Amino acid sequence: xxxxxxxxxxKDLALTIYNDGFALVQEIRxxxxxxxxxxxxxxxxxxxxxxxxxxxKGLKVTxxxxxxxxxxxxxxxxxxxGHEIRLVNKKTGEEKTYLLLDVQNGLVLADxxxxxxxxxxxxxxxxxxxxxxxxxxPTLVWRxxxxxxxxxxxxYLTRGLSWDAxxxxxxxxxDFDLTGWVTMTNxxxxxxxxxxxKLMAGTVSRATMLRQKxxxxxxxxxxxxxxxxxxxxxxxxxxxxxxxxxxxxKQVQLFSAYxxxxxxxxxxxxxxxxPTVYFTFLNDAANGLGFPLPRGRFKLYxxxxxxxxxxxxxxxxxxxxxxxELVRIKSGEAFDVTVESDVVAEYKKDGYEYEEVVYLIRNxxxxxxxLIINHSTSYGIFDVVESTHTWKRxxxxxxxxVPVPAKSExxxxxxxxxxxxQDVKVN
Numbered sequence: 001x002x003x004x005x006x007x008x009x010x011k012d013l014a015l016t017i018y019n020d021g022f023a024l025v026q027e028i029r030x031x032x033x034x035x036x037x038x039x040x041x042x043x044x045x046x047x048x049x050x051x052x053x054x055x056x057k058g059l060k061v062t063x064x065x066x067x068x069x070x071x072x073x074x075x076x077x078x079x080x081x082g083h084e085i086r087l088v089n090k091k092t093g094e095e096k097t098y099l100l101l102d103v104q105n106g107l108v109l110a111d112x113x114x115x116x117x118x119x120x121x122x123x124x125x126x127x128x129x130x131x132x133x134x135x136x137x138p139t140l141v142w143r144x145x146x147x148x149x150x151x152x153x154x155x156y157l158t159r160g161l162s163w164d165a166x167x168x169x170x171x172x173x174x175d176f177d178l179t180g181w182v183t184m185t186n187x188x189x190x191x192x193x194x195x196x197x198k199l200m201a202g203t204v205s206r207a208t209m210l211r212q213k214x215x216x217x218x219x220x221x222x223x224x225x226x227x228x229x230x231x232x233x234x235x236x237x238x239x240x241x242x243x244x245x246x247x248x249x250k251q252v253q254l255f256s257a258y259x260x261x262x263x264x265x266x267x268x269x270x271x272x273x274x275p276t277v278y279f280t281f282l283n284d285a286a287n288g289l290g291f292p293l294p295r296g297r298f299k300l301y302x303x304x305x306x307x308x309x310x311x312x313x314x315x316x317x318x319x320x321x322x323x324x325e326l327v328r329i330k331s332g333e334a335f336d337v338t339v340e341s342d343v344v345a346e347y348k349k350d351g352y353e354y355e356e357v358v359y360l361i362r363n364x365x366x367x368x369x370x371l372i373i374n375h376s377t378s379y380g381i382f383d384v385v386e387s388t389h390t391w392k393r394x395x396x397x398x399x400x401x402v403p404v405p406a407k408s409e410x411x412x413x414x415x416x417x418x419x420x421x422q423d424v425k426v427n
Contacts, residue, residue: 003032010027012027019294021162023188026153028152031147039144041139041141048187053157056153057148058149084097085098086125098111162184165182167318168299170310175259175261179253201295257289264369273339275339279328291323293327337369339360354416358412360412375399381418383419
């Protein structure tokens with residue numbers, strides 16, 4: 001008789017959850033007295049386990065089988081075709097024995113006394129011990145050579161576990177408070193009890209990755225996690241053990257930071273009617289942060305100084321952001337700032353091609369703004385030969401910073417000169 005090693009024998013459990021829908025599971029279970037057939041049933045594993053990733057220490061395993069074709073009514077009855085079963089009348093308690101002949105289109109039975117064929121007999125079906133072991137849940141079946149330790153240490157990958165970061169910013173005029181949350185999702189087909197949880201931030205190459213819909217939600221607040229650089233990635237260790245049920249989301253606070261300095265940036269291009277508004281801040285220690293921010297959804301709430309209320313003003317995603325990097329959150333468009341742009345003249349002179357461009361910016365706000373014009377150029381070598389404002393080259397764009405006073409209009413005019421006389425090959 002095979003030896004069962006269920007989850008009730010677990011001594012330690014750890015999860016490392018990755019952004020991309022999978023996790024590394026590491027667990028230690030006690031080894032009970034082993035049977036002479038040298039077969040172990042390692043039960044209580046995820047339905048979505050990657051069986052080719054399993055590593056075992058404590059038993060010298062020579063053969064590993066993953067049993068995942070679990071029993072349902074039809075599969076169970078099919079195992080008893082050709083064997084005796086009993087039917088019990090629920091009203092009278094009368095019991096009769098039959099030979100099960102077929103189950104595909106209802107029960108086909110043979111009366112063990114009269115040898116008559118009976119179709120669709122009614123009653124409670126009772127099955128004796130069958131000739132085969134019945135698997136009711138996902139099981140790793142091992143054939144082992146010898147035991148080498150008191151405990152078995154098992155490591156494997158499973159799909160169906162993932163985590164995402166969510167950020168909530170409460171914005172004031174020149175600074176804001178920020179709370180980071182991590183949302184863990186378990187659709188692996190297994191509950192993980194009292195697990196030590198680590199979260200790996202970064203992109204890990206996988207052959208296949210699968211994301212699942214979330215099913216339930218639970219929120220939990222704890223102390224901030226330990227942060228650690230880990231090779232090309234970043235590892236967050238949650239301070240308390242967690243139970244993560246199957247088909248559940250759980251939310252844990254990642255960090256809190258206060259009075260972070262920020263800036264609102266207005267940007268336009270040749271196709272803008274209103275500037276795009278970006279909320280920006282520097283991720284460094286001097287600004288109250290200074291640790292890598294995992295990718296996630298960033299929500300912006302702005303405080304109303306008149307009554308202290310808070311309004312939602314935008315949402316965006318941020319990528320994995322290293323220390324020292326600028327974070328830019330797109331919050332929407334500026335309703336009370338309008339932009340008009342046009343190419344007012346095009347001509348050729350001395351072998352060059354010229355474009356004269358004008359931007360009209362109207363600021364109806366009660367406060368001044370600084371607006372950034374990102375003007376794209378066409379193909380070729382170019383220069384700006386005249387401009388009402390200072391410009392700089394950014395990639396193949398012209399970038400101009402324009403201060404716009406409150407309740408005013410500003411005109412920006414510049415002339416682009418293109419040199420089409422020679423082709424430039426870039427390797």
